[in-house]
Structure formats: C-alpha cells, structure tokens
Amino acid sequence: MNNSRSAESRPVRIHGNRRLFLYYWNRTKQNKLAIAGLGFILFLILLALIGPFFTADPTHVDFAERNVPPLGFSTEESIYDIKTNAFTVNLIEGTWKHPLGTDGKGRDMLAMLISGARISLEVGLLATLIAICIGALIGVLSAYLGGWWDNVLMRFTDIMMTFPFFLLLVLIIFMFGPSLTLIVLVIGLTGWTGAARLIRSEALSLRTREFITAARALGASDARIVIRHLIPNVASLIIVMATLSIPGVILAESALSFIGLGDPSQTSWGIILNDGQKSLDTAWWVAVEPGIMLFFTVLAFNFLGDGLRDAFDPRSNLDAR
Amino acid sequence: MTDSTILEVQDLKTYFFTRRGAVKAVDGIDFSLKKGECLCLVGESGCGKSVTVLSLLRLVAAPGRIVSGQVHYNNVDLVHCSEEKLRGIRGGDIAMIFQDAQSAFNPVLTIGDQIAEQMTIHGSIDRQAVKNKGIELLKEMNIPEPDRVWDSFPHQLSGGMKQRAMIAMSLSCDPKILIADEPTTAVDVTIKAQILDILHTLKEKRGMSLIFVTHDLGIVADIGDRAQVIYGGKSIEMASVSEIINNPGHPYTKGLIACLPDSSTDSERLASIPGTAPNPIDLPEGCPFHPRCAQVMDICRHVVPKQTIISETHTVNCHLFG
Amino acid sequence: MRKSWLQGYILKRLLYAVIIAWGIVTITFILIRIGPNSPADKYLANIAARGQDVAQVTAAIESRYGLDKPIIVQYGDYLMHLAQGDLGWSFSTSMPVIDLIGKHWIYSFQLIFLSSLLAAIIGILLGMYSAVKQYSKIDYIISTFSFAGISIPNFWLGVMLILLFSVKLGWFKVFYDTTLPLLSLENLKALVLPVFTLGTGMVAGYVRYTRSAMLDNLRKAFVTTARAKGLPERTVIGKHVFRNAMLPLVTIIMFDLGSIVFGGAYLTEIIFGIPGLGQISFNAVFANDYPVVIAITLIGTFLALLVNLITDIAYTYFDPRIRYE
Numbered sequence: 001m002n003n004s005r006s007a008e009s010r011p012v013r014i015h016g017n018r019r020l021f022l023y024y025w026n027r028t029k030q031n032k033l034a035i036a037g038l039g040f041i042l043f044l045i046l047l048a049l050i051g052p053f054f055t056a057d058p059t060h061v062d063f064a065e066r067n068v069p070p071l072g073f074s075t076e077e078s079i080y081d082i083k084t085n086a087f088t089v090n091l092i093e094g095t096w097k098h099p100l101g102t103d104g105k106g107r108d109m110l111a112m113l114i115s116g117a118r119i120s121l122e123v124g125l126l127a128t129l130i131a132i133c134i135g136a137l138i139g140v141l142s143a144y145l146g147g148w149w150d151n152v153l154m155r156f157t158d159i160m161m162t163f164p165f166f167l168l169l170v171l172i173i174f175m176f177g178p179s180l181t182l183i184v185l186v187i188g189l190t191g192w193t194g195a196a197r198l199i200r201s202e203a204l205s206l207r208t209r210e211f212i213t214a215a216r217a218l219g220a221s222d223a224r225i226v227i228r229h230l231i232p233n234v235a236s237l238i239i240v241m242a243t244l245s246i247p248g249v250i251l252a253e254s255a256l257s258f259i260g261l262g263d264p265s266q267t268s269w270g271i272i273l274n275d276g277q278k279s280l281d282t283a284w285w286v287a288v289e290p291g292i293m294l295f296f297t298v299l300a301f302n303f304l305g306d307g308l309r310d311a312f313d314p315r316s317n318l319d320a321r
Numbered sequence: 322m323t324d325s326t327i328l329e330v331q332d333l334k335t336y337f338f339t340r341r342g343a344v345k346a347v348d349g350i351d352f353s354l355k356k357g358e359c360l361c362l363v364g365e366s367g368c369g370k371s372v373t374v375l376s377l378l379r380l381v382a383a384p385g386r387i388v389s390g391q392v393h394y395n396n397v398d399l400v401h402c403s404e405e406k407l408r409g410i411r412g413g414d415i416a417m418i419f420q421d422a423q424s425a426f427n428p429v430l431t432i433g434d435q436i437a438e439q440m441t442i443h444g445s446i447d448r449q450a451v452k453n454k455g456i457e458l459l460k461e462m463n464i465p466e467p468d469r470v471w472d473s474f475p476h477q478l479s480g481g482m483k484q485r486a487m488i489a490m491s492l493s494c495d496p497k498i499l500i501a502d503e504p505t506t507a508v509d510v511t512i513k514a515q516i517l518d519i520l521h522t523l524k525e526k527r528g529m530s531l532i533f534v535t536h537d538l539g540i541v542a543d544i545g546d547r548a549q550v551i552y553g554g555k556s557i558e559m560a561s562v563s564e565i566i567n568n569p570g571h572p573y574t575k576g577l578i579a580c581l582p583d584s585s586t587d588s589e590r591l592a593s594i595p596g597t598a599p600n601p602i603d604l605p606e607g608c609p610f611h612p613r614c615a616q617v618m619d620i621c622r623h624v625v626p627k628q629t630i631i632s633e634t635h636t637v638n639c640h641l642f643g
Numbered sequence: 644m645r646k647s648w649l650q651g652y653i654l655k656r657l658l659y660a661v662i663i664a665w666g667i668v669t670i671t672f673i674l675i676r677i678g679p680n681s682p683a684d685k686y687l688a689n690i691a692a693r694g695q696d697v698a699q700v701t702a703a704i705e706s707r708y709g710l711d712k713p714i715i716v717q718y719g720d721y722l723m724h725l726a727q728g729d730l731g732w733s734f735s736t737s738m739p740v741i742d743l744i745g746k747h748w749i750y751s752f753q754l755i756f757l758s759s760l761l762a763a764i765i766g767i768l769l770g771m772y773s774a775v776k777q778y779s780k781i782d783y784i785i786s787t788f789s790f791a792g793i794s795i796p797n798f799w800l801g802v803m804l805i806l807l808f809s810v811k812l813g814w815f816k817v818f819y820d821t822t823l824p825l826l827s828l829e830n831l832k833a834l835v836l837p838v839f840t841l842g843t844g845m846v847a848g849y850v851r852y853t854r855s856a857m858l859d860n861l862r863k864a865f866v867t868t869a870r871a872k873g874l875p876e877r878t879v880i881g882k883h884v885f886r887n888a889m890l891p892l893v894t895i896i897m898f899d900l901g902s903i904v905f906g907g908a909y910l911t912e913i914i915f916g917i918p919g920l921g922q923i924s925f926n927a928v929f930a931n932d933y934p935v936v937i938a939i940t941l942i943g944t945f946l947a948l949l950v951n952l953i954t955d956i957a958y959t960y961f962d963p964r965i966r967y968e
Binding site for chain 1: 662663666667670671674675790791793794795796798799802803805806810902906909910913924925928929936939940943944947948
Binding site: 375378380382383404408409410411412413416417419421424425426427428429430438439442443474476477490 | 777862863864865866867868869870871872873874875876878883886887890961962963964
C-alpha cells in the first residue's frame with residue numbers, strides 16, 4: 001500500500017483538520033436546501049446585527065400612524081365622528097416610511113421584526129449551548145464513572161425526558177416572572193437529555209475501541225482522552241443535534257410569548273404574534289409577519305441540520321443521483 | 322433456438338446510472354441454457370455475474386436498467402414482456418435462490434408464510450394442501466422437524482437451515498429453471514457440500530435446468546455441465562466443464578484454473594492473476610482483460626474480440642484465436 | 644410463541660413508571676410550593692374589597708387547606724393522598740380534581756384522537772408513495788411540503804386558519820363551541836380547524852419517518868426475493884416492505900401520542916378555547932391551583948409511560964426478533 005492511500009483510510013482527527021472540514025463542506029454543499037438554509041441564517045444574523053442602525057426604534061409608539069398596512073396593501077378604518085354622529089371611513093395605504101406596516105400602537109413592524117430576530121437567535125443559540133454543555137458533561141460523567149453513578153444519572157435523565165417540557169416551562173416562568181434570561185436558562189437546563197444520552201452512548205462505544213485503549217496504554221489521562229478523542233469524535237453528532245434543536249428552542253420561546261408569558265420588556269416574534277392575534281380583524285399583518293419570519297427561520301435550521309446530518313453520515317451515499 | 326434450448330440470452334446489457342456516469346455492470350452477455358443441464362456462470366466478484374442473473378427476471382433495481390438485449394424463454398422475451406406475464410414466470414417457471422439466506426428472507430414473517438405466499442400467488446388455493454406440500458419440501462431438503470421450521474421465523478434457524486428452506490421455497494411451484502446466485506458463499510464447508518448435493522439430486526430427479534453463479538471453479542467442476550466465464554461484464558469463454566478445466570482457451574480462464582489448489586503437485590503457493598478486476602465505471606478499451614493479460618497484443622488494446630468457435634462445444638472471445 | 648419473560652418485564656416497567664411519576668410529582672410540587680404565590684391569592688381582591696384583614700383571612704384559608712404546615716409535611720400529605728388515589732381539591736374551581744378531569748378529558752381526547760388518526764393515515768400513505776416514487780416530481784413536492792409542515796409553528800398556523808376561515812371567510816366560528824353535543828356533525832365541524840392545526844405537523848413528521856423507513860427497507864435483499872417469487876409490486880411494498888418499515892414507525896407514532904397532551908394539543912386548546920386538559924392546566928397555573936397542575940402533569944406523564952410500555956409489548960408481536968432483558 002502506498003502512502004497516499006494509507007493517509008486516506010486512517011481515521012482522521014477532527015479538530016484543526018482543514019481537509020476534513022473541506023470534505024464535509026463539500027458534501028454539505030451538494031445539498032442546495034442546506035445552503036439556502038445557511039444563507040437565510042446568515043442573512044438573519046446580519047439583519048439582527050446591523051438592522052437596528054437603519055430602522056426606527058421598535059418601541060416607539062405613535063398613535064397617529066397606527067394600523068398602517070404593509071406597502072402595497074390598504075385597509076379601511078372606520079372612525080366614529082361625535083359631531084355628525086356617524087362613521088367616516090378612512091382608507092389607509094401602506095407607506096415607504098413603514099414598509100411592513102405598523103401595529104395598533106403605531107410601532108414600526110420592520111423594526112419590531114428585526115428586534116425579534118435578534119431575540120430568537122439569542123435564545124436559540126444560548127439555550128442550545130447551555131443544553132449541549134450540560135448534556136456533554138452528564139453524558140461523559142455517566143459513561144466514565146459507570147456503575148451506580150451511571151444508573152442514577154441516566155434515571156434522572158429519563159425523568160427529565162418524560163417530564164412534559166412545555167408545562168414545566170409555563171410553570172416556572174409563571175412562578176418566577178417572565179424574563180428572557182430565565183426563559184433561556186430553563187430551556188437550557190431542561191433540554192439537555194437528548195445530548196446526554198447520545199454522548200453517553202458514543203462515549204461507551206468509544207471506550208472499547210482500539211485507539212482509546214492505545215491512548216490509555218501510552219499513559220493518557222481520562223481527561224485527555226475525553227478532550228482529545230471523545231469530543232472530536234462526537235463533534236459531528238453534536239453539531240447536527242444542535243442545529244436541529246435550535247428551531248425547537250426558538251419555537252418554545254415564541255409559543256411561551258404567544259400565550260402571554262413572554263418577557264414584556266423585549267419585542268420577540270411571539271409577543272408581536274400575541275398582540276396580532278387580538279387584532280386579526282383590524283390589522284392582520286401584525287399576526288402574519290412574525291409568523292412568516294418564524295416559519296422561515298425554523299425551516300432554515302431544519303434544512304441546514306438535515307443537510308449536515310447527511311453530510312456527516314458516512315453511510316449516506318450522495319453519489320447516487 | 323434448438324429444441325433442447327430452454328432459455329436463450331442475447332447481447333444482454335445492464336447499466337447502473339449514477340451521478341459519476343453509467344456503470345456497465347453487464348455489457349454484452351450471450352448464452353443459452355439447455356433442458357436439464359447445469360450451466361455455471363463463473364467470474365470474480367464484481368464481474369457482473371449476479372447482475373446478469375438478476376437481469377434475466379428483470380429484478381435489477383434503480384438506478385440499474387437493462388439497456389439492451391433479449392432473454393427468450395418459451396417464446397417470450399422476458400426483457401420486453403408485460404409485468405403481468407413476467408410475474409407468472411418469476412417464482413413459477415423460473416425460481417431463484419440467493420447468496421445470503423439470512424437477508425433474503427423477510428425477518429418478520431414465518432418461513433411457512435413466505436413459502437405459502439409463493440404457492441398462493443401462483444394459483445394454489447387450498448391452505449392445507451399448500452402447507453402439506455411445503456412441509457414435504459422442507460423434509461426433502463433434509464430439514465429436521467419440518468413442522469417446527471414451518472412456523473419459525475428466519476432468525477430462529479441456522480444459516481444452513483435457512484439456505485435449505487430457501488431452496489424449498491424456490492421449488493414450491495415446480496420451476497423448470499432454477500437460478501442459484503452463489504448459494505454456498507455464505508455457509509460453511511459441510512453445509513456447502515449438502516447444498517450442492519441437494520441441487521445435484523434435484524437436477525437429476527426433476528430434470529430441472531440450473532443456472533449456477535459462482536466464483537469457485539471447484540464447484541463448477543463438481544456440479545456443472547457447461548460453464549460461461551464472465552469478465553468485465555462480458556462473456557469471454559463458453560465450453561463444457563471438462564474443456565474449461567482441461568483445455569482453457571482464454572488467458573483469463575487459464576489464470577483461473579491455475580489458481581485452483583492442485584492436489585497432484587506439492588506446490589504450497591497458489592498462483593494468482595496479477596492486478597484487480599476492472600472498474601465497471603471506466604472499462605478499458607478493447608478487451609477488458611488486456612491490462613492484466615500476459616499475452617497482450619496491440620489489437621487487444623483497441624478492438625473488442627469477437628466470439629471464435631473452437632469446437633462445437635467451445636467458444637472463446639480472444640484475439641489469440643482470431 | 645410463549646413469552647414467559649414478558650410478565651416480569653411488564654412488572655419491572657410499571658415499577659419504573661411509578662418511580663418516574665414520583666420524581667415528577669416531587670419536582671412539580673417543589674417548584675410550585677417554593678414559588679412566591681399562594682392558592683389563596685385569588686381571594687385577595689375580594690377580601691380587600693370587603694374591608695377584611697388580608698393577612699388574617701389568607702392565613703385562615705391556608706390553614707383550612709393545610710397550606711400553613713411546613714412544606715415537607717404538605718408534601719408527605721399529598722403523597723399519602725395520592726397513594727390512595729386522591730388527587731386533591733381544586734382551589735380555583737372548587738371541586739375535586741378528579742371530577743374536574745372527568746369533566747374535561749373528553750375534549751382533549753376527541754381532538755387528539757381525530758388528529759392522530761387522520762395524521763397517521765395521511766402521513767403513512769403519502770410517505771409510502773413518496774418512497775416508492777423516490778426522486779420523482781411528486782416525491783419532491785411531498786418532501787418539500789413535509790419540510791414546511793414540520794417547520795410551521797402550529798400556534799401560528801392556528802391563528803392563520805382563524806384569520807382566513809373565520810375572520811375573512813366566516814366559514815367557522817373563531818372559538819370552539821362547547822355547547823355542542825359531542826357526537827354531532829356541528830361538533831365535528833367545530834373541530835376542523837383545531838384538528839388541522841394539530842394534525843399538520845404530525846402528518847409532516849409521519850411522512851418523513853415513513854419515507855425514510857420505507858427507503859431503508861426497499862433496498863433490502865428480501866425485497867428482491869419477494870419480487871423473484873412473482874409477487875405483484877403492491878404486495879411487495881404493502882406487505883413485505885411496509886411490515887418492516889412499520890416497526891420504527893409504531894414507536895414514533897405511539898411516542899407522539901404519549902407526549903401530545905402537553906405538546907401540540909396544549910397550544911391548540913388554548914388558541915381555539917377548547918376546554919381540554921391542556922387548557923385547564925394552563926388556567927390552573929395562573930390560579931396557583933397546584934393540585935390540578937400536578938394531577939394533570941402526572942396524568943400526562945403516566946399516559947406517555949403507559950403508551951410506551953404498550954408499544955414495547957406490541958413490538959414483540961410485530962418484530963419476532965425482539966426480546967427484552
């Protein structure tokens with residue numbers, strides 16, 4: 001066997017390996033939907049970062065400009081005139097000043113949606129990060145301590161997994177008051193079960209593999225084995241899992257805000273939607289727009305996650321067709 | 322087609338269409354099968370012999386497709402006939418057994434269900450008669466406790482048992498032709514002997530024709546009447562088994578024979594053919610064997626050799642005989 | 644086949660369910676009771692309006708319901724009652740919790756039953772079709788829709804359906820009409836939008852799972868065997884492939900069913916004002932009515948565990964290879 005062949009068939013370390021990154025990137029690139037998803041997510045991040053510099057203050061209330069429809073649409077507003085004792089009908093048309101319209105308090109929808117994008121991304125990324133860290137810790141501990149500890153940790157994981165998660169969220173937020181920090185913490189602190197199980201089973205199967213035994217024989221410490229071997233080996237699984245769990249987190253925060261338990265000091269999509277639901281007959285766009293953003297964001301993460309899973313899965317044959 | 326010919330294959334080509342291009346798994350195979358004979362298709366793994374037999378009954382799954390050729394059976398062209406007609410022949414007139422009985426049985430249905438299903442689809446209605454015949458067949462295959470096996474799931478049987486049950490299933494509709502796709506590759510030596518014995522007896526007793534796919538020339542010598550050597554998806558030599566063994570024409574066949582362990586000499590080392598089987602996605606121009614051939618000539622690199630008749634029972638596709 | 648090991652297995656699993664239920668009761672109880680709110684809160688406005696001393700009356704109410712005892716004693720009391728099948732007293736509705744649940748479960752049940760049934764049938768059929776016609780135009784269309792279906796927030800879908808069919812077109816009432824008799828055509832009509840809201844995501848999920856499970860099995864050797872036996876394609880797909888693809892599907896569908904009470908059904912009930920278990924537990928949270936919250940959480944969890952157990956047992960019949968330790 002010559003040298004170039006053996007380099008290809010050797011198990012490759014993940015961190016710091018540019019070639020491997022390129023390999024996975026090339027596999028991901030074949031999936032157009034995944035790339036579209038990635039594009040949308042990047043666009044959203046950009047929007048959340050620089051959007052606020054170009055739009056109005058999302059909390060600015062202006063009753064003179066309330067319920068302005070989006071550009072290209074118009075609505076009729078009937079106003080009761082006390083002098084003539086009759087309704088006068090006003091035609092309101094969308095303006096460039098508020099391209100996506102305004103809500104019932106005259107707040108600019110575009111500015112609110114951009115603020116919502118920031119919150120959704122923050123919640124999604126932070127809560128997932130917390131969940132993955134806890135999951136990794138519990139999974140690795142469970143696998144390496146084994147025995148009694150493994151049993152206790154896994155039974156605890158089972159309980160957390162069985163717990164009606166959304167009810168727990170509603171309960172805690174109601175008890176301790178709606179704040180974004182608390183929402184992120186609760187989602188992060190309850191959402192780690194999947195990651196813990198995955199990482200535990202991966203760690204258990206790794207323990208028996210030859211290269212770990214070899215590392216042991218060479219005197220590597222457990223901590224070193226975890227950092228140098230286990231984590232790189234489960235990295236792809238974690239990336240896929242994280243990408244696919246972000247939309248769930250975003251949806252949970254929105255649903256919570258939607259039922260009135262959102263952080264009132266923040267303009268999240270769920271909160272806008274909650275307002276919009278109450279004014280479906282006068283200003284439909286207030287309910288429609290945040291939902292569309294939510295839908296495309298979730299779709300984008302799902303597309304990307306799916307593409308990554310296929311790319312990381314050595315069994316998936318991307319060549320067939 | 323002479324009277325004794327039961328199946329005739331002409332210029333069969335089956336390609337797999339993938340993103341990287343067409344994989345020419347079968348690229349021009351001709352042979353005929355006579356009544357009551359055992360024809361062996363011989364070749365290395367990946368030479369296209371399994372795809373050939375799958376193509377006979379149009380069992381190649383997408384992205385594979387039969388791109389040309391004819392398979393004549395009983396005045397019907399199996400490549401072009403209707404689905405309905407074909408289904409009557411599949412499992413009825415022409416039955417098939419596979420390499421790995423473990424995965425060839427449906428894991429969630431009992432052996433009995435799966436045998437009975439085949440008989441029912443080909444017209445047997447009486448459930449009790451079906452079961453009796455099925456158990457009779459299992460018994461004929463030397464399966465102990467056939468009643469118990471009838472109600473067993475595949476995972477409850479040993480590999481050899483499964484293979485024999487598979488043969489029983491294939492015989493359930495009294496086929497005229499049995500196609501066996503490497504039925505002895507996945508079983509151990511004693512089972513292998515048993516299975517070959519069963520197949521041999523069946524051929525003799527029922528007058529059934531047998532197409533036997535194998536890479537093992539030992540088996541060919543054991544059970545075969547004639548042999549067709551396949552290389553790179555093409556027929557390269559066809560002869561009676563004794564001629565193939567004693568007087569091989571094609572350099573590739575010669576190589577295969579040389580690979581056989583020979584008990585008459587004390588030589589410890591087995592000969593081998595240098596190089597590897599060709600990549601079917603990028604077959605070499607000319608004769609597919611030329612990159613590995615010791616007697617390669619200039620013409621071999623450019624022109625596909627035509628069939629040359631050496632004797633009444635021996636043809637070879639090689640420029641050495643041109 | 645005799646399955647004598649099954650009994651021990653079921654017992655073990657039931658015991659396990661009890662332990663998990665205990666864990667959940669404990670977590671819920673602690674969460675609610677360490678919170679700053681009290682079930683007496685809802686009387687405060689009345690008390691203040693009547694000019695009574697708020698602190699004194701609150702104390703009286705709390706003492707009546709045993710809320711003044713140390714939390715550990717309350718917890719012990721609650722567990723004791725629970726062990727005897729007593730789910731407690733609902734403060735906010737002034738009736739035993741068991742009666743409250745008895746009155747409302749049917750609303751959740753009809754919503755969940757209809758949605759799951761329709762979603763399973765439609766999802767499995769579309770998924771099978773999509774798998775058999777892999778890479779065809781219809782496959783792409785079904786796959787795209789199923790991706791959209793799993794991504795659409797179901798509470799938003801509910802609002803949009805209300806906007807379109809109730810507000811704009813006026814075909815349906817905005818809120819579910821609780822006065823309708825359960826077994827009537829009008830009731831069925833009132834459930835159309837909620838079932839659609841809850842079912843869309845489920846259909847999409849089942850399409851995806853069915854498709855991939857079918858594709859996994861379509862390439863297996865036994866499919867070629869089945870074809871070689873002369874079976875028509877309908878039988879090959881519908882019997883041989885589907886029987887194998889069904890195994891992972893059953894788990895997923897049943898798991899969905901077990902967790903749906905507090906999943907999609909919860910929000911759907913709130914959006915459409917359906918007075919099911921989700922809605923009453925939601926209201927109970929806001930009323931600090933902790934016995935109701937715990938009871939419904941417990942029922943939801945137990946249901947999920949029970950469904951999972953039934954699935955595992957059913958599995959041994961669907962898949963003869965399975966044997967649990």
